[in-house]
Amino acid sequence: MTKTFAEEVVEFNRNLHYSGNLPDDFQVLNPYLDNPETMIIMEKFYQKYYNDSHQRKFLIGINPSRHGAGVTGVPFTDTKRLEAICRIKMESAHTHEVSSVFMYDVIGQYGGAEEFYKEVYINSPFPLAIVRKSKGSWINANYYDDKELFKDVKDFMIDSLKKHITLNLDTSEVFILGKKNADFISKLNKEANLFEKMTVLEHPRYIQQYKSKEKQLYIDKYILTLKN
16 A cells, blocks of 8 residues: 555654764754654654645755754744644643744745645755754754765765655755755755756745844745745
């Protein structure tokens, strides 16, 4: 029997493990190993919104943050929005993540979570959280912050994107969050020939932090682009 989209994603996340090299001051966090509740919450989410075999558009982030998918296992979803909008309560953690605020404003105006997730799947080329040691503490990092880091994780990212594509994602046009992210995914695309067309949208964190007065323009742009 053919697996549903939800079953495929859950299986992908269950088997997610990075065992490659990393520069000394970087670490990878795997929420599915670090917190047993994350696996339960992630499964509930995908069974709720992806329990079908529809083809979806692929929206690609950078890599999960410690306070978003790094806790909930759901991209661009902190525990606040997971509970308030998706009606899935997480007991073991309480997080607020700025990118999640913007993404759920988009989702709300798109037609709601059910409508949005029926048509769009979000994940990242590096689907685990990356942190970097800075002044004695660990802070969020992006896979492209360091040349050595990118070199270390590049093959894992290509493999990860290929696995995502097999979930039944539309590869004729892919939507990439963040211009710098797009530059690096373009390199991966040249090497692995994954997507026909790449459309770039400003990253939610950038919009929330630097363009909040023009937020509605960006929400409209997201919706027009994704519904086109």
